[in-house]
Amino acid sequence: MESFKQSLNLSLTLEKGQGVILNLSPLELFTHVITHEFHHKGQLVNMSRQLGYIPVDTDVIRT
Numbered sequence: 001m002e003s004f005k006q007s008l009n010l011s012l013t014l015e016k017g018q019g020v021i022l023n024l025s026p027l028e029l030f031t032h033v034i035t036h037e038f039h040h041k042g043q044l045v046n047m048s049r050q051l052g053y054i055p056v057d058t059d060v061i062r063t
Contacts, residue, residue, distance in 0.1 A: 008027040
């Protein structure tokens with residue numbers, strides 16, 4: 001993220017596959033990856049609860 005600090009809104013061209021081209025900014029790409037991670041984290045916590053377990057603390061930052 002540090003290397004794109006001055007150009008968070010510039011367009012990057014990415015080939016997704018099968019001829020699909022995406023034009024995304026570094027900020028859009030970073031935001032997508034982070035929100036996708038939280039989506040899967042939520043799925044794991046939800047599945048644990050449904051199976052009757054108390055989910056482990058998944059916080060990365062400890063205070």
